[in-house]
Amino acid sequence: MLIVMQAHATEEQIRQVCLRVESFGLKAHPIPGSIRTAIGVTGNKGAVELGVLEQMAGVAECIAVSKPYKLVSRDIKEEDTVVRIATPLGEVAIGGGRVAVIGGPCAIESPEQARATAALVKAAGARLFRGGAYKPRTSPYSFQGLGEPGLKILADIRSEFGMGIVTEAVDNESLELVERYSDVIQIGARNMQNFSLLKQAGKTRKPVLLKRGMSATLDEFLMAAEYVMAEGNYNVILCERGVRTFSDFTRNTLDLAVIPAVKSRSHLPIIVDPSHGTGKRHKVLPLSRAAIAVGADGLLVEVHNQPDRALSDGMQSILADEFTQLIAEARQIAAVLNRSIN
Ligand code: PEP
Ligand code: MN
Numbered sequence: 001m002l003i004v005m006q007a008h009a010t011e012e013q014i015r016q017v018c019l020r021v022e023s024f025g026l027k028a029h030p031i032p033g034s035i036r037t038a039i040g041v042t043g044n045k046g047a048v049e050l051g052v053l054e055q056m057a058g059v060a061e062c063i064a065v066s067k068p069y070k071l072v073s074r075d076i077k078e079e080d081t082v083v084r085i086a087t088p089l090g091e092v093a094i095g096g097g098r099v100a101v102i103g104g105p106c107a108i109e110s111p112e113q114a115r116a117t118a119a120l121v122k123a124a125g126a127r128l129f130r131g132g133a134y135k136p137r138t139s140p141y142s143f144q145g146l147g148e149p150g151l152k153i154l155a156d157i158r159s160e161f162g163m164g165i166v167t168e169a170v171d172n173e174s175l176e177l178v179e180r181y182s183d184v185i186q187i188g189a190r191n192m193q194n195f196s197l198l199k200q201a202g203k204t205r206k207p208v209l210l211k212r213g214m215s216a217t218l219d220e221f222l223m224a225a226e227y228v229m230a231e232g233n234y235n236v237i238l239c240e241r242g243v244r245t246f247s248d249f250t251r252n253t254l255d256l257a258v259i260p261a262v263k264s265r266s267h268l269p270i271i272v273d274p275s276h277g278t279g280k281r282h283k284v285l286p287l288s289r290a291a292i293a294v295g296a297d298g299l300l301v302e303v304h305n306q307p308d309r310a311l312s313d314g315m316q317s318i319l320a321d322e323f324t325q326l327i328a329e330a331r332q333i334a335a336v337l338n339r340s341i342n
Contacts, residue, residue, distance in 0.1 A: 001048050002076055003039040006060045013058030014039070020053060031077050031234070036060070040071045042230050069222045069266075071229040072236075077267040083207050083235045085128065085183050087164035092127045092342055094237055095269030099334045099341045100298040101327055102166055102271070104130040105305075106313035107143060108150040116305035118157045120320035125327045127342065128184070129157055130166035130300065134174045135312060136190045143311040147174075151181040158183075166209060166300075172200050179204045189214050189241055189276070192224045202231025209300075211239045211273070214252060218261055225268060238262060238270040239300055242277035251279020251316070254287055259294045271298035275316045281307070284318050288326050292333045299330065 003021075005014055014037055018028035021041050026048070029040035041048060050062040067073055080096040094100045103121040108114045108131040118129055133150025135143065146153070154165045164183040169175035175197060178185050184207045191197055192213035201208045208228050212221045225236045240259065242252025254277030262270045272291035274284045288299050304310045304317035318326070331341045 001041040001044065001050070002063045002065050002070070003041065003053055004060045004063065005037045005039065005058050007036045009037065009058030009060075013056070017053065017056050017059060020056065024048070027230070029071055029076075029229070029232070029234075031071070033077055034079055038076050040065075040076050042070060067265075068219065069226040071234070072222045072225045072266045072268060074265060074267050079267065081234070081267045081269060083237050083269055085164045085207055087127060087162065087183060088158060089127065089162035092164055094271065095297045097339045098297070099292065099330070099339050100128060100271070101126045101330060101341060102128040102130045102298065102300045103303045103323055104166075105132075105310065105317065106275075106302050107132045107135050107145055107311055108153050109143075109146070109311050111153050111156070113305060114153045114157055115160070117303060118161050118163065120305060121303055121323065122161045122163060124303075124320065124324040125341075126323075127163055128166055129154075129161070129163040130186070132168050132186075132312075134168055134170040134178070136168070136170050136188050137312070148177055151177055155181050169197065169201070172197060175200050175204075179206055182206065184209050184237070187211065192216055193220065195227055198224060198227035199231055202228040202233045204233060206233075207235035207237060208233060209237045209239055209271075211241045212243070212255075212258070214242070214244045216243070218258060218265075221258075222262075222266060225266075236268050237298075238266075238268055239273055240270060240277070240296075241273040241300075242279075250277075250283065252277055254278060254291075256287075256290055256294045256296075259291070259296050263295060269297035271300055272296040273300040275300070275302035275313065275318075279316050281316055281318055281322075284316065285322060285326050285329070289329055289333055292330045292339075293337070295337070299326070301326065
């Protein structure tokens with residue numbers, strides 16, 4: 001259910017409504033909008049008795065939300081959510097016309113590799129650096145990531161280069177460490193429906209970058225985001241990274257049509273990962289252009305200082321020159337759409 005407050009409702013009236021909702025054993029999620037606050041109510045198994053809430057001071061109306069996702073929905077918040085990521089050099093915004101480019105290697109392999117790649121990512125103009133310290137790999141014999149020492153390398157990159165750090169948590173144990181060291185917690189495609197991980201990420205106060213599962217429908221994707229938000233963490237960034245299809249000329253099929261579909265249903269920002277979405281280095285630049293043109297709020301791109309020596313995903317990692325070109329072109333395309341890269 002959704003409680004829409006009157007435009008002039010006071011903080012105290014909003015607080016009283018939340019307290020009343022919670023007295024029923026339900027959870028209240030006040031979501032401020034530009035004109036008025038809406039309060040999402042979750043936890044109810046059936047219809048809630050609306051009468052008492054509708055009578056309260058400051059309440060405009062109570063609306064039953066029929067969609068399975070509630071907090072994620074535009075019904076609760078009409079305007080785009082802007083996720084603000086704190087970095088040593090100031091805030092980076094994603095959503096609401098602000099576009100961000102996140103670059104870095106698939107995995108943190110060594111301090112040297114991470115530093116060399118960070119230097120080129122920064123020189124190209126990106127303000128967010130991503131690298132995996134924990135890698136979900138198909139084979140148990142493949143490089144699994146450096147673990148906490150990898151997170152420490154990322155922390156050093158953060159202080160040396162001033163970029164915000166995005167890194168993946170693969171389970172509840174790694175999430176605790178990732179929360180401590182990173183600015184954004186990534187949840188990978190294989191974990192999109194790891195509900196206990198989603199709930200734990202929802203209890204943190206760091207933004208969550210949620211990748212679409214490789215066979216997830218749009219509803220399943222949005223419901224995964226709902227898990228995070230239902231725990232009180234409203235800073236979710238969705239990420240399209242390609243889905244499995246019969247197509248055999250790419251690693252995955254990048255589903256760019258999901259961007260406008262998400263935009264019409266949800267206020268959350270959505271970015272695109274053309275690296276996993278194609279699996280091929282030469283396709284990353286053209287699909288990045290297309291992603292910005294179709295309205296994505298950002299790009300997540302694998303960049304490596306020596307892709308041919310990468311311990312994971314070298315085939316889809318691009319080099320410095322191409323990354324520089326990618327940002328320059330994304331900037332131009334974004335500007336045509338009255339958006340800006342930060
Ligand atoms: C990654 O981002 O390196 C990764 C493993 O991606 P995905 O979860 O989309 O496969
Ligand atoms: Mn990868």
